[in-house]
Amino acid sequence: MPVERRVLLRTDDVLLADVQCGCPPRGWTPAREATVFGLVMVRRGLVRGRVRGREQLLDPATVYVERLGAEQQFAHPRGDDVYTEIVLSEPGVAALLGGDPEVPEGLVFTTPELALCHRLLLTRARAGADAFELAERTASVAARVLGHLAPDRVASGRPRTAQARRRLADDARAALGADVNQGLDALAAAVGCSPHHLSRVFRTETGTPLSGYRDRLRLARALDRLAEGERDLAGLAQELGFSDQSHFTRVLRRTTGRPPGRLRALLSPG
Missing domain, CATH: 1.10.10.60 (Homeodomain-like)
Known part of the structure; x- marks a missing residue:
């Protein structure tokens, strides 16, 4: 199957790719175990998935959550497909899910907000945005997806009080002032928070994203x-x-x- 994968971001914890799947074979692909945790966001086409024997339909209004070790097969009934792929490391997944890397089962149906967030990520990547901004936007997309499957786990770890949120934003500003070139993951580790929660709290407290x-x-x-x-x-x-x-x-x-x-x-x- 001719697959063209354009990598837009690659760090130790995240991979973002624009994938075009052309001239797929008829019928189901061989059954294989997933080797990564990933999010597959179809932008054009239609894909049928068979995960542990259960069939799912993937279209531009859904997100397929690929779970590490799950046996899966795919079919492409309409031919060519185009999709966005986000792959997170196990620590990256755990950071989004309250410290537990176990990903819940389920197919996520997109919202207008998620669809826009997804396309803005691609737009900024194609415009040449740097790794810090892309990592921040990718974490936001992934958190929005996982928030549909495990909202309590995604919300856990966020500072509960206004004072704690202000302190987190101030700590991030101080860390950036000391080293403006550090990456998002390093900055989040320095202030003891997941990249997603840090980005979300910082924007709320300062009115601007971390990258801005x-x-x-x-x-x-x-x-x-x-x-x-x-x-x-x-x-x-x-x-x-x-x-x-x-x-x-x-x-x-x-x-x-x-x-x-x-x-x-x-x-x-x-």
Whole structure:
């Protein structure tokens, strides 16, 4: 079966891929045990799944929750299919489910909010968003899916009081201030919270996503360095955690409306 898999994000804890399955064979695929925990979100086409002998219909209004070790088969009655694949590590799954990596059974029916969150994730990935932002958005999508199967477990671990939520947001701001280049998983571990809960609480408390707040810190540092006359833009981009100078320039243009050279001229004392 010709399968084209474009990896949009790969870290130790998460894989995000855009998959196109062309010219599938007729009938059921051989029965195999799932080797990962994954979410399969069909965007175009129709897939029939047989999990432990029980048939399920997967279409663009559902999410298939792939459980590690489950015997499964698939059929493609309409031919070509396109879907989004999210694979999480066992610690990543446990972080979303209150510390327990055991995933509940079930097919999740999407909501308009989940469908939009899913497409925004793909849009940002195709636009070149960095790993921090994509990891934050991927965790949000996965948590929304699992929240339909085990809402109490997904909600557990979130700070209960307003004071605790404010403290968590402040701790995250302090950790980002100390190291603006750390990844989302490292930041969540530093403040003792799952990436999903940290992202959700931080947005509620500050009005901006973690990735947006991190970009504000990076912008402030970039403007200071440009005001000092910095001309090594490639070195500055690397220092601030951008993938390359082009990424750095795009972010500055998007946030200030000006490229680095113009900003340096505006900010220099002369």
